[in-house]
Amino acid sequence: MTQHPDRLIFGAAYYDEYTPAAAGPDRLERDMQMMVAAGFTTIRIAEFTWGTWNPAPGVFDFTHIDRALDAAAAHGLDVIVGTPTAAIPTWLASRHPEVLGVTAVGPNKYGPRQNMNILAPAYRHYAEAAIRALARHTAPREHVVGFQLDNETKYYDAANPDIQRAFVDSLKRRFGAGQEGLNALNSAFGLNYWANRVGAWEDFPDVTGTINGSLAAAFDAFRRGLVTDFLAWQRALVDEYRRADQFVTQNFDYEWRGHSFGIQPAVDHFQAADAVTLAGVDIYHPGEDQLTGKEIGFGGDISRSLKDGDPYLVIETQAQGQMGWLPYPGQLRLQAYSHLASGACGVMYWHWGSIHNSFETYWKGLLSQDYTPNPTYREACVVGRELKEHAASLTGLRKHNRVAIMVSNEAYTALEWFSLEAGFPRQYAGGGANYNDVFRWLYDALFDLNLEVDVVPADAPVERLNRYAVLVAPALYVTPQATTDALRAYVAGGGHLLTTFRTGVADENVQVFTDRQPHGLSGLLGLGTDQFTRPDGVALRPVGALAAALDDDGATEPATLATATFMELLTPVDAAALQGDAEVEVLAIYDHHAWSGPAIATRAVGDGSITHLATMTSPALTRAVLELVAERAGVTDWAQDLAGVVTVRRGTNGRGRRLTYFLNCSREPAAFVLPVRGHDVLGTLGRAGAVVDASTTVTVPAWGVLVVEA
Known part of the structure; x- marks a missing residue:
């Protein structure tokens, strides 16, 4: 290396x-x-x-x-x-x-x-x-x-003429250079709309003026x-x-x-x-x-x-x-x-x-x-x-993470064209939240919980996904069939999948599916959606296991129950589409005079599960949902007890020893009971290399770090 x-x-x-x-x-x-x-x-x-x-x-x-x-x-x-x-x-x-x-x-x-x-x-x-x-x-x-x-x-x-010519050549290779290829392209991208149909390759228009999200995403x-x-x-x-x-x-x-x-x-x-x-x-x-x-x-x-x-x-x-x-x-x-x-x-x-x-x-x-x-x-x-x-x-730190988050450039582009809060291109809709806002909403919650993650691409094979007990898939708007199949196989194999609103909406050509959303996953969840809106003034009411978790978390202030950005209206799928015998477990419902259905729900599928967030929730509520999923997947430990006190990052170093970082991103010292025994690498607590025992109360200075090697 x-x-x-x-x-x-x-x-x-x-x-x-x-x-x-x-x-x-x-x-x-x-x-x-x-x-x-x-x-x-x-x-x-x-x-x-x-x-x-x-x-x-x-x-x-x-x-x-x-x-x-x-x-x-x-x-x-x-x-x-x-x-x-x-x-x-x-x-x-x-x-x-x-x-x-x-x-x-x-x-x-x-x-x-x-x-x-x-x-x-x-x-x-x-x-x-x-x-x-x-x-x-x-x-x-x-x-x-x-x-x-x-x-x-x-x-x-850059969209210079030579780039656009090369793009058209790539479409010819993908769909075919003859009339049948053009017909396939027009169908895949929905170019009949507003007379955008391309009748001959030599008539292909300048892509920079397109109003077609499928064509723009392909470019x-x-x-x-x-x-x-x-x-x-x-x-x-x-x-x-x-x-x-x-x-x-x-x-x-x-x-x-x-x-x-x-x-x-x-x-x-x-x-x-x-x-x-x-x-x-x-x-x-x-x-x-x-x-x-x-x-x-x-x-x-x-x-x-x-x-x-x-x-x-x-x-x-x-x-x-x-x-x-x-x-x-x-x-x-x-x-x-x-x-x-x-x-x-x-x-x-x-x-x-x-x-x-x-x-x-x-x-x-x-x-x-x-x-x-x-x-x-x-x-x-x-x-x-x-x-x-x-x-x-x-040197040589290697991770052994049991949680992964899936990212998608294709979903990012699609949500630029079909924005979360307006449904039209973000550049014309006054901005608003984009794909990365959804990604960071969930990533930040996992970070705050000291649940370390790897990151996987949306085309990762199921063999790679199966390394993880929990897989988080934020706003996976574009889901090619191979991705859908991998997610389904992951859950069937005992994985715990968490999805969000605007998942399973469109295929690889950004053409919206003709079935209930999330496509290919609603039968696992037992719920699907075909209606959605902006959650103006809509709150949540936690129920069941989520309500109990919030009651038991010891927070000094209750979690904010407001919603933001987007909300799906979830309803049960037809019995014929349901996969498995487990009941849907609703974790939160909309607390609103018109919308009162499930907002957060989970369902067991064999040894695995699927959990769906139909709206964007507050940081505290999001952490509670993620921690509940992680607990059921068996990936929580003492690091979550230190959430909000210090950031914990772990791995195995180049000589095969366990290394634990306690990072204090705060202007105040952080005191806690040390959960591991080992050597104080940097001498934060005294002499560098000295042995520190578990169950000892330690203090990491403001903007300080403690590294323990075991």
Whole structure:
């Protein structure tokens, strides 16, 4: 996986090219000395500098690259080399303006990064020349440990004519190039509506103007495939030069809402990750009093799952970051251990020294513009020292999770076209909740309960699903038959499935099914729906086991019973459609003058079960439902008793010992009775490595961490 599996990667992106002359001729040397003092092991170079070292076609000047490589080698630092293709040089845009992307609102202008058409022949030609030159020049260096392909690659909403032609060609391959194929396409996408039927392939319209969600979703899926192909293409080029001990990675990112929020709509991470040997990720999150660890959690859980549980590398995360992220004392350290607790093999900051010009001047690195040690840097020194001292305990973490959450790019796209709160495209309906809001609603509840999860794609085979006692499937709007069959087989095999509203609505062509929803699952649940609305002023009344659980949870305040976003009206399915003999167990009903049916229900199916949330519930009520499902599946333990006190993350380290992280994302100390016996790895409670006994009352400081190795 990496050259040094027995140590953790710790470092930052470094750009000698960005350093102003006023910083002095010895700035590079002083930077390296400060990195060594901070315990850095690795720097990342070369990305976003295409125009510097390739100033004209066929001209390569590796002065800055060599300066950084030589300095790193002299100070014992490893280097990750990034291909520079996410920002094109001026000469390329000038000579070949067709490489700039054309979106639904018109052609891009030069200036920003990621403004290109990644399919453009001229872009590919010059990108290949640059990648080959860079890889050829740097791969022989012993301390170059890996290559990063591009940067946060997406398709950038490009819909250039060549992309659209390639899309139409893909439809011909899928449906057939003759008239029968056109007929099949028109039927699958419902193109008779508003006279959108395509009578001849040469009449295929510009997709950017479509009002058809099926066609638009197919185009988005095709463009996600372009990203997968693009990264595979870069991997093949790099492979011609890299050594067997050099890894290949990519810094995948997530939907952006001022920070990382949910799955990335423009990339199928599970498919694109085939191009890398080491999964990489950029995770940015709220800071200061808004630091919860949830973004670190979901970002890490997805990244770890891309390679089926292998450790992943946090290639970018914040040091000082943007406004509102300046870490309180202890937070930088807590953030680093939170990444490791999710299974990361290292943490790298974006970036080392804050830049002095241009767009990201105040997205601050570890050092400010004056390059002097500051509290954030000094805390990084603590992290670096600890990671080196305790590497034997902290490396190679593997998870053994019994809960998984299923994600779907196809469902994301569909709900952009058929929004939850309006039924029309979100861009025309004033926004509102999207797929990621539903995903995070359930993920955050699981996180709060200390129920760790893996993440699986919607096309995961049942053999993969069967590893988990509980499977959560939020808003799985698009359910191809293979997915439906896998979910049914999972439940039949004893799995406990939790679904939500807007699941089992449409097939792979985003054509709504003609039976009761959720398609293929209503017979298992014993309930289905064909009516729904917005839950304005609708509350819930818990009943049965859920009411009892809420009475017994010891909360100081009752759970909020309000609903939000969407509500299905569930009614019993016909007896002929019912599968199994068990009765439906209603857990909550709508408390409303008109709507009074089940809102949350569960039903046993053999040794398995299916539970359905027909509306979006409050965090406390959602946690209660999830904990009830988890208890019945036999996956709860003492970690749930610490929910709300500390975040618990667990696994087995590289030397086969059980590792438990207790993370305190709070400005107040957290006191609790320690549920495990082992060694205090970091010395949080006293001496590093000292044995701490279970049943001892311990206190983790504000923004602190306790790591116990058993």
